[in-house]
Amino acid sequence: MKLLTHIIPATIVTAAFIFSGCDSKREPGKVYMPDMAYSRAYESYAKRDSVKFTMDMFKKGGDMIFFNNLPPAGTIKRGELFPYTLPNDSNGYKMSSMVKNPYDSIVITKAQMAEAGRLFNVNCAICHGATGVANGPIASGGYVGGVANLTADAYVKMADGTMFHSITYGKGLMGPYSSQVTRAQRWMIVKYIRTLQPNKDSTSSAATKDTTAKKI
Amino acid sequence: MNVDSLSVSCLIFAHGTAIFYKKTRLNCMICYKKFISRFLVCLLLIGFISNNSAFAQGEALFKANCANCHKPNQDYTGPALAGARKREPSPEWVYKWVANPAAMIATDPYAKTLFEKWKPTVMTAFPQLKKADIDAILDYVDNYKEPTAPSGTPAGATSESPDNNSLLFGILTLILAIVAFILLQVNSNLRKLSDDKEGVLRGEPVPFYRNKTYLMAAVLLLFGLGGYTTITAAYGLGRMKNYQPVQPIYYSHKVHAGTNQISCLYCHGGTQDSKSGSIPSVNVCMNCHMAIKEYKGEAITREDGTSVNGTAEIQKLYAYAGWNPEKKEYNPDNNKDGMPDGAHPIEWIKIHNLPDHVYFNHSQHVKVGKQNCQTCHGNIQEMPEVYQFSDLSMGWCINCHRESKVDFYNSADSTGNKFYSIYEKFHEQMKDSIVDKNGRKIPNPHKMDSVTVEKIGGTECQKCHY
Numbered sequence: 034m035k036l037l038t039h040i041i042p043a044t045i046v047t048a049a050f051i052f053s054g055c056d057s058k059r060e061p062g063k064v065y066m067p068d069m070a071y072s073r074a075y076e077s078y079a080k081r082d083s084v085k086f087t088m089d090m091f092k093k094g095g096d097m098i099f100f101n102n103l104p105p106a107g108t109i110k111r112g113e114l115f116p117y118t119l120p121n122d123s124n125g126y127k128m129s130s131m132v133k134n135p136y137d138s139i140v141i142t143k144a145q146m147a148e149a150g151r152l153f154n155v156n157c158a159i160c161h162g163a164t165g166v167a168n169g170p171i172a173s174g175g176y177v178g179g180v181a182n183l184t185a186d187a188y189v190k191m192a193d194g195t196m197f198h199s200i201t202y203g204k205g206l207m208g209p210y211s212s213q214v215t216r217a218q219r220w221m222i223v224k225y226i227r228t229l230q231p232n233k234d235s236t237s238s239a240a241t242k243d244t245t246a247k248k249i
Numbered sequence: 250m251n252v253d254s255l256s257v258s259c260l261i262f263a264h265g266t267a268i269f270y271k272k273t274r275l276n277c278m279i280c281y282k283k284f285i286s287r288f289l290v291c292l293l294l295i296g297f298i299s300n301n302s303a304f305a306q307g308e309a310l311f312k313a314n315c316a317n318c319h320k321p322n323q324d325y326t327g328p329a330l331a332g333a334r335k336r337e338p339s340p341e342w343v344y345k346w347v348a349n350p351a352a353m354i355a356t357d358p359y360a361k362t363l364f365e366k367w368k369p370t371v372m373t374a375f376p377q378l379k380k381a382d383i384d385a386i387l388d389y390v391d392n393y394k395e396p397t398a399p400s401g402t403p404a405g406a407t408s409e410s411p412d413n414n415s416l417l418f419g420i421l422t423l424i425l426a427i428v429a430f431i432l433l434q435v436n437s438n439l440r441k442l443s444d445d446k447e448g449v450l451r452g453e454p455v456p457f458y459r460n461k462t463y464l465m466a467a468v469l470l471l472f473g474l475g476g477y478t479t480i481t482a483a484y485g486l487g488r489m490k491n492y493q494p495v496q497p498i499y500y501s502h503k504v505h506a507g508t509n510q511i512s513c514l515y516c517h518g519g520t521q522d523s524k525s526g527s528i529p530s531v532n533v534c535m536n537c538h539m540a541i542k543e544y545k546g547e548a549i550t551r552e553d554g555t556s557v558n559g560t561a562e563i564q565k566l567y568a569y570a571g572w573n574p575e576k577k578e579y580n581p582d583n584n585k586d587g588m589p590d591g592a593h594p595i596e597w598i599k600i601h602n603l604p605d606h607v608y609f610n611h612s613q614h615v616k617v618g619k620q621n622c623q624t625c626h627g628n629i630q631e632m633p634e635v636y637q638f639s640d641l642s643m644g645w646c647i648n649c650h651r652e653s654k655v656d657f658y659n660s661a662d663s664t665g666n667k668f669y670s671i672y673e674k675f676h677e678q679m680k681d682s683i684v685d686k687n688g689r690k691i692p693n694p695h696k697m698d699s700v701t702v703e704k705i706g707g708t709e710c711q712k713c714h715y
Contacts, residue, residue, distance in 0.1 A: 064487040178326030208536030
């Protein structure tokens with residue numbers, strides 16, 4: 034009987050210890066070999082695990098994570114268009130109408146236009162609507178007012194460069210999209226918007242549906 | 250409705266004149282008064298009708314020109330328009346303002362204060378609106394009444410009980426085991442009794458905890474259970490299925506991707522181009538939240554029943570972004586670190602974490618393989634708080650690679666992905682007919698319907714481990 038009186042409490046204590054260790058879904062859990070699971074090398078969005086990575090020893094927080102590390106100013110990605118140099122002010126806005134769309138001189142393929150349409154549907158259609166008449170879910174839901182109807186006369190007349198300027202720096206309540214779409218993609222989106230507008234020959238088919246959009 | 254009220258008023262008018270002629274002889278003065286009063290009623294009615302049509306006209310004009318930025322009784326992108334005539338400095342002011350707001354901001358002090366309050370948006374000029382149109386619009390908004398909202402049933406949180414089948418079966422097994430144990434005990438006692446009665450000599454029955462059969466069974470059971478738990482726990486070590494950390498901001502994917510139908514790629518756009526599924530920087534949040542200051546949707550409750558204050562969570566975002574919601578602008582960058590003062594990145598907690606010895610590339614799966622986000626991440630658009638949906642184990646990866654079909658380019662309808670055109674042999678095998686040695690077309694004897702990822706090397710070790 035002595036065996037029982039010792040074994041039972043010991044089992045209960047062990048079981049409680051084991052289960053208390055693994056019940057929480059708020060904890061990431063354990064791994065076999067942390068140095069194999071967690072990268073010692075630079076990894077996006079990982080915390081720098083050592084002070085030697087921090088540029089500034091006195092800076093807390095922000096500099097410990099790889100969020101805001103922009104490449105040096107003037108860096109151009111391979112295959113990317115040259116930087117857009119007009120400043121984000123009223124003069125730059127006025128001058129932007131003189132900037133030519135680099136795709137004016139290139140024959141745009143059907144696939145390129147479909148890709149531009151896909152990008153439009155991902156990034157712009159939430160407010161401007163898939164047809165550009167300002168009926169996207171955010172605009173028609175009454176969350177954001179003053180969404181531009183891209184098929185309106187003012188936008189049909191607007192120069193490609195001005196549209197590009199507004200996408201790059203934002204306009205009014207619209208935020209800047211330079212971090213979300215590249216310069217080439219922005220120019221192509223402008224081309225796609227032209228196909229949505231009236232009085233222009235629509236050469237492309239409607240954009241293919243975004244494949245990663247949610248399934249309903 | 251207008252036609253109806255018009256005919257009614259005409260009837261009353263006719264009635265009034267009829268009475269007038271009837272009673273002329275009796276008492277002229279009384280009849281005259283009656284006639285006057287009825288005539289006045291008619292005038293009032295006619296006035297009401299014309300007023301009503303002006304109201305409808307104002308409504309149409311308001312909806313066509315103003316409703317994009319203004320609401321009658323609520324501040325929106327622009328100020329609430331009801332009572333605008335009482336606020337403005339002079340009755341003529343509004344006509345000039347609507348015709349050319351930019352010029353007014355430069356000269357008029359009241360226009361300037363308006364601009365300061367509502368910037369960065371500037372009122373659009375409407376030179377095509379006539380004075381009468383503007384009056385109609387202002388009449389409409391002053392007399393506008395909120396439509397009574399249909400009393401919606403509060404969205405009750407339907408708490409689904411998870412499938413408790415395994416627990417049920419466990420309890421049943423336990424009960425059956427106890428019943429079997431009791432029956433065995435009863436059986437042995439009965440045998441003892443019957444043996445005693447018949448005079449068969451037998452030793453005292455061993456108590457069950459010394460019975461070797463029972464002890465053996467118990468040891469085997471414990472061994473089996475212990476082994477099972479140990480192995481599952483060992484498998485589970487390093488896997489984080491259902492991991493659901495508390496994030497710095499209660500960001501609901503259900504509200505954003507589900508209710509408001511924002512594409513996954515709007516925020517996680519880098520997923521198409523890079524190895525990691527990118528976490529949006531704060532400026533992407535601010536694209537919409539510069540305008541969306543408060544949460545007005547369905548009430549959100551956490552799993553423990555506490556409610557989430559959506560507006561407070563948006564305020565947290567403003568603190569991270571260094572945005573001043575009152576002034577509607579970012580804080581100035583006085584310390585010259587390239588960010589507004591007080592702005593700091595949101596330290597989202599990474600949920601999906603593959604070990605460092607596995608290479609996984611998002612763009613390869615999303616852009617080339619055309620996989621849906623939901624295949625690996627589950628129905629994110631229905632998750633208020635994101636948890637890890639898949640266990641991200643190697644078996645899970647391999648299983649998908651064995652089942653998924655490769656989207657080969659189809660020249661007939663130009664669908665599919667040209668990336669895979671290097672697999673010429675498979676393209677040949679997928680054709681319906683082939684050309685044999687003699688140049689004749691024969692049906693393909695090795696016809697394959699589809700090619701899985703495994704066939705193009707998707708289960709080779711060094712594809713992911715190198």
